[in-house]
Amino acid sequence: MNLTATxxxxxxxxxxxQIVNTNATYLSKELDSLGFKINEVVSVADTQEAIRNVLSRVNGTADLILLTGGLGPTKDDVTKKVFCDFFNDELVQNPEVLMHVTMLLENYYKRPISEVNKLQALVPSKAIVLKNRVGTAPGMLMKSGNTFFVCMPGVPYEMETIFQEELVPFVKENLVKEYNIHRTIMTYGVGESLLAEFLQEWEDGLPNDVSLAYLPSPGSVRLRLSVHGTDYDLLEKKIQDLVDLLPNEVLKYVVSFQDEGIDKNIAKQLLNLQKSISFAESFTGGVLTQLFASVPGASAYFNGGVVTYATQSKIDVLGIDETLICKEGVVSEAVAIEMARNAKRLFKSDFAVATTGNAGPTKGDLNVPLGTVFIGIATPEVVFAKEFNLGQPREKVVQEAVSKGLLMVYEEMLKNK
Amino acid sequence: MNLTATxxxxxxxxxxxQIVNTNATYLSKELDSLGFKINEVVSVADTQEAIRNVLSRVNGTADLILLTGGLGPTKDDVTKKVFCDFFNDELVQNPEVLMHVTMLLENYYKRPISEVNKLQALVPSKAIVLKNRVGTAPGMLMKSGNTFFVCMPGVPYEMETIFQEELVPFVKENLVKEYNIHRTIMTYGVGESLLAEFLQEWEDGLPNDVSLAYLPSPGSVRLRLSVHGTDYDLLEKKIQDLVDLLPNEVLKYVVSFQDEGIDKNIAKQLLNLQKSISFAESFTGGVLTQLFASVPGASAYFNGGVVTYATQSKIDVLGIDETLICKEGVVSEAVAIEMARNAKRLFKSDFAVATTGNAGPTKGDLNVPLGTVFIGIATPEVVFAKEFNLGQPREKVVQEAVSKGLLMVYEEMLKNK
Known part of the structure; x- marks a missing residue:
């Protein structure tokens, strides 16, 4: 039996x-990796009634129930009061939290504690306090029957800090250890339906306790195998045996056997080869650059990127010949090639990827149809570009072009091995 | 009474x-703007049992219930079957959908329809089909009692297309029109608690049907006023009257009276002034650049950006003097100033923002403490940089630096007026 969480x-x-619920994603992923089965993720209003109702409804339905949000010092934040009332408890001032809030304000904001801030030190008398090292609102843990309830603030980095530093050790000590094993196989360049046809026989042969999911996005499909149990090694072997049986017609589209975008494979390959990469982007607007820049330690293989959004910047910054742009058009094979070549030279990198295209939503003054893009690749050996017609909407064009650009440069790297 | 949705x-x-639930955010925002009160957003597993249970639980609790996901052609997608069973209906082949899928595959994927694809044309016999112009899985609408149920695929651009092209017209025709009015006031440079103190009297005087929320993030706090009703003009006036009463000590931190980041104000200001901006980024890794590049039409004021991640690229691409870097350190006021100055020159822009800092998570070989950053600003009149100590974690340092850089350049633009 799985341990369950809500x-x-x-x-x-x-x-x-108004905001994207990244806290839910973070908690889902972390709880899954701790071995929990997540029953549901639910978002409700920050009214006393809505919070009371959801607490009553989910009470007893899971081993662990996590709540986030509504713990701020302002009047619209009512979670703590409802949480406390739900357990028929009363709020008391916690001296350790008071001390922490006082110090944090003095050291970081350079001002004394206010009456509003002091409210942050109130916690239910029976709660275990989960220290918030990086903020003023503490986490709180209570038990009702066999269910642990945990309340955490909604500010992402505060919630994450409490979760990792306080809750993970508690869960590991107090709840039984089980495992969810997922193996995600990344395919690029094949559609979901065709993949399903190739996999039909293999899929029919999967054991009952192994589940398979198809996760399509523009340019790639992820296949996820999942299994749950108590013997880690056995579960790993079970999954590996199935992966080993994947048919060849599928394997040729696989770029990774882990839940990693092709960018991670490229990073590894660059580290192996001791080579570097750079980007020159137009309609992708920095998506490729940021994909690499957001990884700590990327400086070992990522030299940088340039977003030449204005045509004039392609001339000024990347040194593209103005007459070439006039003759071929800014969205052209020739310009994509020059962008890649010049990014490689400018950033002194071994590889470069360049994008130029008409992503929409309107045609603008470009002389190519909506959705037409060119992706340029420069390697130590060659420079070339390919044309794609990626249709609409803009979001899909950008995502699919990013996928294709990464796949193109990765294939060149494999030749380079 | 609000129309409600789940x-x-x-x-x-x-x-x-494994994925961030952006579909939920999209649908919440759109339903809110159509006048619905959203009761809850809930995510459940793609098992028949979980889908059946949630359908039973939410049935009758809202006027409109939207489901997304699990409509793909593969075996792990079971939503359509459960949805159909829930209404005691049977799946029948819809000739229009079959035609559409056939054409889409022929025109876009250049291959004939497969048996798996044909399953996409099956819909419950009593469903209203919501056409999916950009994909193979159609949306489906059913009525049970006073509740409308709608099923849509999970691929974001397919769901969004069905929602806008098919569901919005249906809702406008078949459900009564009411209004949610929100006014979000963006403040930069003041903490949540201090803001609450300044607002105490004003907040105590708010009418009962107006709600106020504080939404803090690193470097900025959003204040949101919300009201619901049937008379749009009256609601707008009610909110405006309250905004007009905001105390002066708060107004000085306000950069916008709409739910827009300061980047949108900068864009407007640049358009007014007929000036342009560019970016030179180090630890912010392209976040500033992408913020501007992702807006269609940005080419009127956004020239581009460069991410000089490697120190060598600061020398090669931005032309920073190597001896200056050796003498002052790569994270220094002098380097931030040169980065801004050179970005402005390189991109031929009127303004430029540059970032260099130690965002962590580890100190690395930089000679400054974790969280130390310098932000450089270049304008038609001046070039300068400021130092900030933004602590940790990395995510907060990046976000807060982006906020501060934008605020700094915006303040210069206002002087420039």
Whole structure:
């Protein structure tokens, strides 16, 4: 039997779509890796009634129930009061939290504690306090029957800090250890339906306790195998045996046997080869660059990127010949090739990827149809570009071009081995 | 009385945290703007049992219930079957959908329809089909009592296309029109608690039907006023009257009276002034550049950006003097100033923002403490840089530096007026 968890995220800003609920994603992923089966993720309003109702409904349905949001010092934050009332408890001032809040304000904001801030030190008398090292609102843990309830603030880095530093050790000590094993196989360049046809026989032969999911996105499909149990090694072997049986017609589209985008494979390959990469982007607007820049330690293989959004910048910054642009058009094979070549030279990198295209939503003054893009690749051996017609909407064009650009440069790297 | 809606997103990839649930955000925002009160957003597994249970639980609790996910052609997608069974209906082949899928595959994928693809044309016999112009899985609408149920695929651009082209017209025709009015006031450079103190009297005087929320993030706090009703003009006036009463000590931190980041104000200001901007980024890794590049039409004021991640690229691409870097350190006021100056020159822009810093998570070989950053600003009149100590974690350092850089350049633009 799985340990189960339910995640409750509180806040009108989620229900009206003002923010993306990344806290839910973070907690889902972490709880899954701790071996929990997540029953549901639910978002409710930050009213006393909505919070009370959801607490009553989910009480007893899971081993662990996590709540986030509504713990701020302002009047719209009511979670703590409802949480406390739900357990018929009363709020008391916690001296350790008071000390922590006082120090944090003095050291970081350079001002004394206010009456509003002091409210942050109130916690239910029976709660275990989960220290918030990086903020003022502490986490709180209570038990009801066999269910642990945990309340955490909604500010992502505060919630993550409490979760990792306080809750993970508690869970490991107090709840039984089980495992969810997922293996995600990344394919590029093949559609979901065709993949399903190739896999039909293999899929029919999967054991009952192994589940398979297809996760399509523009340019790639992820296949995820999942299994749950108590013997880690046995579960790993079970999954590996199935992966080993994947048919050849599928394997040729696989770029990774882990849940990693092709960018991670490229990073590894660059480290192996002791080579570097750079980017020159137009309509992809820095998506490729940021994909590499957001990884700590990327400086070992990522030299940088340039977003030449204005045509004039392609001339000024990348040194593209103005007459070439006039003759061929800014969205052309020739310009994509020059962008890649010049990025490689400018950043002194071994590989470079360049994008130029008409992503829409309107045709603008470009002389190519909506969705037409060129991707340029420069390697130590060659420079070339390919044309793609990626249709619409803009979001799909950008995502699919990013996928294709990465796949193109990765294939060149494999030749380079 | 509000019209109410509930959003159900289906898929293990959400529950195990493999994807961020942006569909929920999109639908929440759109339903809110159509006048719905969203009761809850819930994510469940893609098993028949989980889908059946959630359908039973939410049935009758809202006027509109939207489901997304699990409509693909592969075996792990079971939503359509459960949806159909829930209404005691049977699946029948829809000739229009069959024709559409056939054409799409022939025109876009250049291959004939397969048996797996043909399954996409099956819909419950009593369903209203919502055409999916950009994909193979159609949307489906059913009525049970006073509740409308809608099933849509989980691929974001397919779901969005069906929602806008098919569902919005249906809702406008068949459900009464009411309004949610939100006004979000963006403040930069003041903490949540201090803001609450300044607002105490004003907040105590808010009418009962107006709600106020504080939404803090690193470097900025959003204040959101919300009200619901049937008379749009009256609601707008009610909110405006309250905004007009905001105390002066708060107004000085306000950069916008709409739910827009300061980047949108900068864009407007640049358009007004007919000036342009560019970026030179180090630890922010392209976040500033992408913020501007992702807006269609940005080419009128955004020239481009360069991410000089490697120190060598600061020398090669931005032309920073190597001896200056050796003398002052790569994270220094002098280097931030040169980066801004050179970005402005390179991209021929009127303004430029540059970032260099030690965002962590480890100190690396930099000679400054973790969290130390310098932000450089170049304008038609001046070039300068400021130092900030933004602590940790990395995510907060990047976000707060982006906020501060934008605020700094915006303040210079206002002087430039």
């Amino acid at each position: 995640i409750v995220t509180i806040g009108d800003e989620i229900l009206i779509g | 959003i159900v997103t289906i898929g293990d990839e959400i529950l195990i945290g």
